[in-house]
Amino acid sequence: MAQPTVDVALQRTEREPAAASKLEAFTRLSADDKSALAQVTGNVRTVDARRDLVSEGDEPRFVHLVLDGWGCRYKTLPDGKRQIVSFFLPGDFCDLNVYILQSMDHSVGAITRMKVAAITPDEMNSLMNSRPRITQALWWEDLVSAAVQREWTLNLGQRDAYERIAHLLVELYLRLRAVGRAQHGRCDFPLTQNDLAEATGLTAVHVNRTLQELRRNGLIELDRKQLHILDLDRLMDVAMFNPNYLHLDHEGRHLDANA
Amino acid sequence: MAQPTVDVALQRTEREPAAASKLEAFTRLSADDKSALAQVTGNVRTVDARRDLVSEGDEPRFVHLVLDGWGCRYKTLPDGKRQIVSFFLPGDFCDLNVYILQSMDHSVGAITRMKVAAITPDEMNSLMNSRPRITQALWWEDLVSAAVQREWTLNLGQRDAYERIAHLLVELYLRLRAVGRAQHGRCDFPLTQNDLAEATGLTAVHVNRTLQELRRNGLIELDRKQLHILDLDRLMDVAMFNPNYLHLDHEGRHLDANA
DNA sequence: CGTCTGGTTGATACGACTCAAATTTGGTGG
């Protein structure tokens, strides 16, 4: 099987920073906006796969912006159980105003090797004071990530294993596609079955069996960290996937600050 | 059994508006701050119990502030399943910036009869431009509600029925206590077992049996819409409840704008 | 009073978990 996804993803990385690309899903940014954004994302940090970026209990210091790679937020229970509560994909911001809080209530870990920009509160404030268009876009991001968290609550509470995993796959695919990292049903997919288990509240064994069922039903191929969704419409149907919560339909999408 | 809770709750309502009370959990507000807040909460709407305030698909128009009563956000699946994704208690704001979005991805319903203030985007903007202290407090609220949503994800994903319900009871109790609507382990508790089921992803039957188990173990009394937590420490233990996510420990709690 | 909503009980079924072992994959160093 050819793997065009990889090439596409790499090309894209070179072509355009994920941050601007993501925010432009909400609104067009002017050249000035983009350079303001670029200025603020100078402090780049690289984190190895499976390392923590932030630990529960830490004092929040930076707003992070994912430039490349996948990460997750997770919480741990005293009995050792772990729940991944969200995934970070390229272009995602973590917690616009976290630094208001005293200490983190969750950890942030890298799934793959990641590149993140660490933005200081000061930089953040000056960005939000001088660039209203970016500010709006950041708020939009914030609202969308809250909506995603609500959808996960629904996912865990009401969907069975089959629907649940289908839903997660569709969400990740659509989010990747929105930042140019997926096409034609294909994308990189670095999650292990254990990651999927921790995100869906299932066991790895059951995730395994459920993925097999999705394959058997001709909905997906998943192999060597490559996901291929064979029939997106049908998979969305199975997952009862309503894309409204991703709010990709904003009119700002069609505004152009340069016009 | 005497029911002092009711009296306490009523007294409190008269004594102090829930909004200021809630925000002051984060920071002290000056007299000016409070009057700015009061000005903006003039447009009060009353909603009957079990009626919807906002429906999925609606265009967001107002930021709502709960003055009195309980409400919830919920999402519905095409197969009819319903998930309550959060509860609104007196003093809670719904979605600071919702009006940025095109359409609501969930509904908001009243559990009891509710009084809510409907704040316009303009009012909201001017508040946030002129009252930095309130703005900070609003952001804090926003971050806390996001943290609560993450904790619910953990709750649904990793805790069993017994722990799950225990956790929810503790959360609601602590949140009520933080706005002066609970004391000595007691509070009003207007949720039906069906509400609890829809919030915890369990069936009403199983919620019933689980509540009985909590009663049998001497952890709670729950009768006629009155909750009495008999042993908060033990209940928190059972629930593996870590209060850090409520961020009640903010230093702002001890700041005083009037000093 | 009858009706309705919410709460309770019992019997049975099934989705997902557990534990344990086998197999495959990917990375590493000789």
Place this chain on the structure above:
DNA sequence: CCACCAAATTTGAGTCGTATCAACCAGACG
């Protein structure tokens, strides 16, 4: 380039938590 090891995936058998379905009961209300 192959041998090795650890990590990830796969398989099987047995169990358990929670759902389902169907009654029945109690208090609130008109």
